[in-house]
Amino acid sequence: MKKKALSLLLATAMCLSLAACGTKSAGVSGEQESPASTTEAEESKVPESEAGSGDEPITVSVIKNQNPATVTYADGESETNNVYYNAYRDELGITLNYQICATGDEYTQKLTMAIASDDLPDLMYLPIDQYTQLAKAGKLWALEDIIDQYASELTLKNIQSDGGTMLDAAKVDGVLYGIPVGNAQRIPSQFLWIRKDWMDKLGLSAPENFDDVVEIARAFKNDDPDGNGADDTWGLGLSNVMSDVCGYGTIEGVANAFGGSVLNQNWVKGENGDLVYMATSQGTRDALEKLAEMYAEGLINSEFGVTDETGVGEAVAAGRCGLFYGGDGISWSYGRDSIANNPECGWLCVNAPSAQGGVADAYSFMEFQYIYAVNKNFEHPEALIKLVNFNNDRINSPDATLDSLAQWGVNPTTGINQADYTYGLIDPYLNKAIGYNTTIGQVFAGELTPEELMPEAYRYYEGIKRYVDEGWDKTGGANPDDLTAFQYAMCWGPQFGSWTRYSELRDADKIVMSEYYGAPTQTMIRSWSTLEALQDETFVKIISGSQPIEAFDEFVEQWKSQGGDTIAQELAERTAE
């Protein structure tokens, strides 16, 4: 099942990226007959009128999850006067009325009040639990027929670019009531980033197993890799993030090395068919034991328990930390700063090596938290699909040009991202990134011409080509006057970029998907913050040696009795449904 999902993902991602792929889509409901779709058909009859097509203007109230204070407008523009707002009104006949525009707690409170007082706007951007609640209460349109009738070919491709995984996951009792926003597979931030200039200087080579990682940590800690005569560099850089994806200093790669995972979302089938929370597995225990050993030897930054990922990032930028597990975008943030601060610096990105040797399995999960949905009382549910179509044509079309992207996406003069003004933008990052990495690699391999790339990929390709032409791919460093080239290259570059590592993982079938996705269970809603805190505290204590490894066994018992066992049962029942 793992394999099938991945190959579908790859195939459809290619479709998304390549203009040449012109196959007709079967529509969102396609051949899948969901049991409830027949009974729902009566209720979800598509409205006859073509409202919102320009001849019959409508005003549509919406919830937008956005902090109005963080959105930037050009001079004279505003929330109700910008390229998208005006085009929706003038070209689609849809005037948006922001009934709720807020973020964070304010958003949650306003949404909760709107639901409680049954004062729902026409179009909604909902967290998955509220979506499920409203769908079950009959407050939302069933959308499959409406999508089939109104979605453009590009929209269908886009929302199905993961092979339909997310759409399936968004169904409530077999019926689709919304369009999910997210990624079919979250990059779990387990890549191992190593200072290549330090490795070269100390005569070290790329790690082939976890013992080699320990060796590199030992050398980086003890052998003065920066050559300043001071004992001022770390071994393995860790942050105190013990249960989440994290850009800098996650322990996930170490857990993977021993067959474990610490991420909140990761549940896999155990030997007797029950669901196991990976952070409670033997592999995770072994990884913590090893980390405690490393800490005792001084191979981990001593203050990690009070250091967040920003703290590790700052140590990377300052040249104190040259070895850490983290995400795919290092070259866009502190990794870039590390080179700006020290032109000698160079980076290598590898997949987490396992304890036995070779690449460790990475544990991943489907990530979607929000869904666009339509109020059942709204007469024009097709308005949502028309907005999605419109946005796709501007942002994701293979016919887009750098000029059109400047008009509808990031304005290169002001730096303003006008996509912030959209309503109903479905923009799956994972599939885009796979497409960029794959097609740019094909250009370097001579299988595509640069002109065949999507405009955004073409921009990245130009930077990566400069990087390769100047020979930086040999050192992982960068021309300090052209850090943009490094930024693009270490992310999407062939051979050296983090997304090439991801492709290797995927091609080697080394990504294990969590059985859990979607809405939290009742017990999760009630108990997860307590369980998470228990995990975070226990793991930090074990690594730092303030508790022995046996504390892990006690943690597992507590975790189970404080809600973990009940959650496993709830998830098993849900899977069986």
Ligand SMILES: [Ca+2]
């Ligand atoms: Ca030093």
